[in-house]
Structure formats: C-alpha cells, structure tokens
Amino acid sequence: MAEALTGEAILAATEEVLRRYGPAKATVVDVAKALGVSHGSVYRHFPTKAALREAVTRRWLDAIHVEMESVLDENATASDNLRAWLQHLFDKKRLSHTDEPELFATYKVLVGESCVIPEYHVGHLVGQVARIIRAGVDTQEFVTDDVETTAQAVWTATEKFHHPAHAQEWGDPHIQAAFDAVVSLVVAGLRYNRSPSAAGDA
Amino acid sequence: MAEALTGEAILAATEEVLRRYGPAKATVVDVAKALGVSHGSVYRHFPTKAALREAVTRRWLDAIHVEMESVLDENATASDNLRAWLQHLFDKKRLSHTDEPELFATYKVLVGESCVIPEYHVGHLVGQVARIIRAGVDTQEFVTDDVETTAQAVWTATEKFHHPAHAQEWGDPHIQAAFDAVVSLVVAGLRYNRSPSAAGDA
DNA sequence: GGACTGACAGATATTGAAGTCTGTCAGTCC
DNA sequence: GGACTGACAGACTTCAATATCTGTCAGTCC
Secondary structure, three states: OOOOOHHHHHHHHHHHHHHHOOOOOOOHHHHHHHHHHHHHHHHHHOOOOOHHHHHHHHHHHHHHHHHOOOOOOOOOOOHHHHHHHHHHHHHHHHHHHHHHHHHHHHHHHHHHOOOOOHHHHHHHHHHHHHHHHHHHHOOOOOOOOOOOHHHHHHHOOOHHOHHHHHHHHHOOOOHHHHHHHHHHHHHHHHHHHOHHHHHHOO | OOOOOOHHEEEEEEEEEEEEEEOOOOOOHHHHHHHHOOHHHHHHHOOOHHHHHHHHHHHHHHHHHHHHHHHOOOOOOOHHHHHHHHHHHHHHHHHHHHHHHHHHHHHHHHHHHOOOOHHHHHHHHHHHHHHHHHHHHHHOOOOOOHHHHHHHHHHHOOOHHHHHHHHHHHHHHOHHHHHHHHHHHHHHHHOOOOOOHHHOOO
C-alpha cells in the first residue's frame, strides 16, 4: 500500500471532486477514484455519503468562523466593530457569490442538505455578534436587557446580507447603500433598545 | 351565445384553475374548459399565458395593498402604527402559509415568474412604510434625514417576516419573539436614526 | 363583421426502459 | 487479522420516444 487512507485525505479529495463536478454530479466513486482506492474504502471512514458531505461543509464553515473572529478589534468602539464585522461577512459572501458562483452554489446546496449545519453556523456567528454587543453594553455604548435576544435580532435584521436565499440581490448596484441604511438603523436601535414587552410606551 | 366572455371572468376562472391544479399543472386549455369556450378565445383577451398569470397575481396583490392600507390608524403613535402594520403583514402571510400551503406556494411561484411584479408589490408596501415613518417624523417621534431610504431599511430589516423565501421558518415556535425583538430594535433605531455617512461618530 | 372555433406547428412535459449510484459484505491480500 | 476490494441489490438518474400544451390563423356562425 502507498500510505494509510485518512479521513483528512478523503475530505480533501471530496472537496476537490465537489469543486470539479458540482454537488449534483459528484459521486462517492469519483472521490475513491481521485484517491486511487475503491469506493468501499471510503465507507470505512464515513458511514454515508451525506456524512461525508457534512464533514466537508463543517470544515469549510469552521474556517469562516475563525476568519470572522479575526475581524474583531478590541480597541474599536462596539458600533465600529459590529459594522466592520457585518461588512466583512457581507463582502466575503458577496465576493464568493460573484467570483466563484459555482463553488458558492455548491456550498449553498451542501448547507441546505442538513438541518443541523445551518444551526451550527448561525449559532456560532450569532455568538460572535452577542460578544460584540456585550462589549458595547459594558462600555455603556449600547443598551439592552437581553444580549442573546438582541444579537439574534441583529442577525435577523441583516439576513438579506448573509442569507444565501438573497444572494441574487447582492448584484444590485444599490446593495451597499441598503446595507449601510440597515446597519445604521440597527446600530441606532442598539444605542437605545427596549425589551419587546416594554415597546409600546413613549 | 350565453354571455360575452370578459377579462374578469377569465381571471376568476384562472384563479379557480390555479387553486385546483396548482401552477405547474394549470393550462390555458383548463381555463377555457372551465369557461366552456375554446382556448383560442382566451387568447383574444390575454396575449400570452404569462400575461394571464401576471394579471391574476396583480389582482391578488392589489387586494393585499388595500387591506394593508386599512390597518393604519391616524390616532395611534407612529411606533404603534408601524408595529401593527408589520404584525398584520406577518400574520397574513404566515396564516396563508400554514392554512393554505398550496395556494401560498402557487402565488409564490406566480410572483417569482415575473421581475416587475415583486418590484410593484414591494414598492407599494415600502411606500406605506414611508408614510408611517413620515408621520412619525412630523410628530418628532422618529428622526431620519431620508424617509425613503429609512423605509426601505425597515422593509429589509424585517425581510425574514414577509419574504416567501423564509416561509419555512415561520413555523418555528419562537418566531413571534424573533419578530418582536427585530421590530423593537428597528423602532428604537427610528427614534434616533443617523444617515449612513454620519454613522461612524459618537 | 366581429366573436369564436378547432386544426396545426413548434415548444414543452411525461414516461418508462436503460444506465448509474449508494451502501453492503463475503472474500482477498499482506 | 485488519485494511481493502469488487460484485451485488435496490434506489435513483438519464434519455429518448411519446404525449400534451401554447400560440396562430383560416374559417364558421350568428
């Protein structure tokens, strides 16, 4: 034998095969062929094709999580951090969509195949938003009585700029202006946000 | 002959046929059959099948526009009006989605077939949001230097609660809490919103 | 003579037979 | 004896033949 077949090698080969053939055409046999083994061997490391695809997707999302982490600047205001973080996420997704539309479509399909993967991804990123907001609350730049709920609200309010269902709208020439308007509205809201129950009063 | 074939009668028959067979199966021949005429007659009133479907969709959206108009209360605060208006729109779409999923899917397909129809619908509703915001600015309840842009931002920030691409998430038991959190954030932002260009300062 | 019909051509959708893929497992090989 | 192979069954896709639909228009009928 050449070298032991590892899960990592299979993941790399799967990524390459997905890149080349797309999610609809990529088969387990293609992955095995790229590795020079029979497809039965792939099933010794991953129980199903779905599990293999999910592992590839998770690896890809983890890289995004690490990159987003690096955008945060401890010396900046919470508003600036939030704005920069949201802008970075938007730019990343938008560029990926315009520059490598097939790869973007591939990962869109992969993420959509599972229920747990989007939860994992969104949960992680909302956690990062919550940390930005909590820092803002600590410096009294932001006001909120429930950081988690507010972070989720910020995520939801900016959905158009990160949810792949809206990707086709990212080509609109006015999209950056729309982003700025929403983020300004949201940041203004964070400066004096109220709990839902106390929302009706003056 | 029984009675003159009118455009209105054709629209009603088309709606019924779409309801019965769904957008994929409904044919012009079905519509003609329902009216007891040949399909050639339908083409005397509508140039193409697409035009016929678009006319049905527009009639349906116009009814929604009228209904949304009626939600506004001149004596309420702008915040209450905005909240009630968004809630009414959300409830309407959510109930339609859960109670008549096939009809909802039908109109989702019809709206998606055209580019001009969504623009028409969104343009009209954002106009109503703009009127609510303008009233709030007049009473000094809201602050903004560009009502149109801000109305668009409110629409975009609440996209999750009216865009059909998010319909499957409307069944989530926490969706109303998410709605309340986003609307509270947005309303707080309207009370002291800033223009995008002035957003970076303290 | 103007509203309507129905046969028609080209485009689109359906169907089922043939081919491919997934996941398994008894057997091979070091 | 444990990693790997490759033939296999059943599920899923393709593809091409067949059927249906759209849009037209010459002709019918009050």
